[in-house]
Amino acid sequence: MSIHAEIQATVGGFAIRAAFDAPAGTCTAVVGPNGAGKTTLIHALAGLVALERGKIVLAGQVVDDPARRRRVPPERRPIALHSQHNLLFPHLSVADNVAFGPRCSGLAARAARRRAEEWLEKVGLAEAAGLRPAQLSGGQAQRAGLARAAACQPEVLLLDESLAALDAETRTDVRHLLADLSATRVLITHDPVEARLLADQLLVMETGEIVQAGAPEEVAANPRTPWTAGLLGVNLLSGRAAGTEVALDCGLALTTATPMTGPVLVAFSPAAVTLSTAEPHTSARNTWEAEVGRVQPEGDRVKVFLGPPAPCRVWVTPQAVGELGLEAGSRCWASLKATELTVRQA
Template sequence: MTAARSHASPTSGSHGAEAERVTEEARDRGLDARLVVDRGSFHLDVALTAAPGDVVAVLGPNGAGKTTALRALAGLAPLSGGHLRLDGAELDGVPPEHRPVGVVFQDYLLFPHLSALDNVAFGPRCRGAAKVESRAQAAELLARLGLADHASARPAGLSGGQAQRVALARALAIRPRLLLLDEPLAALDARTRLDVRSQLRRHLAEFEAVAVLVTHDPLDAMVLADRLVVIERGQVVQEGSPADIARRPRTDYIAQLVGLNLYRGRADGHTVRLDTGAAITTTEELSGPAFVAFPPGAVTLHLDRPSGSSARNLWRCEVSGLETHGDQIRVDLTGELPLAADLTTIAAAELGLHPGALVWAAVKAAQTHAYPA
């Protein structure tokens, strides 16, 4: 991801009529929460609403408050203020074991001495269901998740993907009205993660209540969730659909997640001027505070000032770093406009790039995207 440069203030994005519909429906059917938690010097104040069938991903950097929010929803961290309502019922003060909430923990926390079947049956048994009924329900869930042949296996005999699905089945066995997933794919290797992500998306699509996913992985969030809520320093800084957030990031952290260079300045027509004095020409015509974003792949580098280029944006820069980024070379640049550029290995070699090298960076106006701040 690109190291985006901006001085963006943490302003929440609006998602309009859809948000109003979700909020209204969540008051009676779904999740309606304002989570206020004071923990020493850290203060969390996050509003979350979701209608039945919604999958909401909570994203944020380390220390943003993601885990605190999840623990508050689960009843494992007491609220200092705000409210927590699920299907119209107040949950604040209700013990965790009596909440209609299922949790899939990052490390799954399966009971090592129990079979997959008995791990899944554990929840219904604790809530008073008969052993035969609990095991029948567990068998049905395991079959639905493609694990019928592994019902008798203990966790040590399961693959990472199988263990993840057993943990999901165990959370679903209590028929929760709120399903919480704490970094559900973090314990998987890259190859398994790809398969399990697509399976989990299918299972979440069939879930009729609210699901809240806590993750730091943008791909997990984009693939699994209908709506993203990004928090930084305990506050919501942006929320909306994955497509909207990817297209219009409002903080450096979000820009890095979606792989964009991001700047904030003041627009006057087709020009956005930054506080540093640098200017960016765009195709959009705006007036007032504005963001400008463009991908590192839109940047071309030249050793000499290009004379025949059609690019409207041209800055003198110095190479500050080089690193492999997928099948390309990510070039970090400082100078008139700090930015990141992606080049092929051949292009980087032909330019003879190295830290300290001086180059011209060019970006066509049509490859920038400006929007109100």
């Protein structure tokens, strides 16, 4: 079921303006800083927030069109919503929570119960069927909430940070589960890996507007704001280009492989930078001495924040940290091949 949305809505004095299309069966990931209006966007699709202007069309059926005074209430839209707060019904067992949607759609009690058990099985909560929501851990409650929304077998599934409370292993399982669903999915996430793995389309929201939209790889390669670059792990520096020379705003000059003129954005992966203790003599066109800021382990690698002249993030191995004596306040040399730089007109 395809989605066509032109949304203008205000909640608590905060206005959002967002328009996007999603073909049937695709997954759209919405990313953005806290308070960007992502939840409001999803609530507008669900019908929990009224549009001031605009239009929402689900598979050709207009469900919201204030200009024509048309507004289909949430329970009659072909949607199901999983909120980040889960909102499990405290007086019902986990199984009855999951069976709630199927019951509302007219399924008989026994069939609804069977569907609930299937979904609890899929999210690995089969044994929790008889428990009350208050007895679940955070991750279990999130899986139960997800199962409750999915058990409605909606044509559009709206997911508000549905994987945030899961541990790494469960998260992978649930991500595969989400990827296999046939519903058109709209998913809010803070996890760049999740966004890149699940989404056919990425929407970046900041201060109530969609600032960038496109395929995840496309957005990662061509991030338009520092926030997007940070989210996708890419370093992004602005400057002014003259040929293959870029004078960065921060003072450093970089050599690139792509001639350009005027204001540009230079992007490079944190993995593209090599660190050394002495001034390196390599084929890399760009070398500079920098002060080490924070040194932060991330899984099996370490993220090193470099200070002036070019603030950026660098990934190194834990061994390298020891060998180079990297710690906050120490100095090191950075080298970066010109071919690793992506330059875009700003």
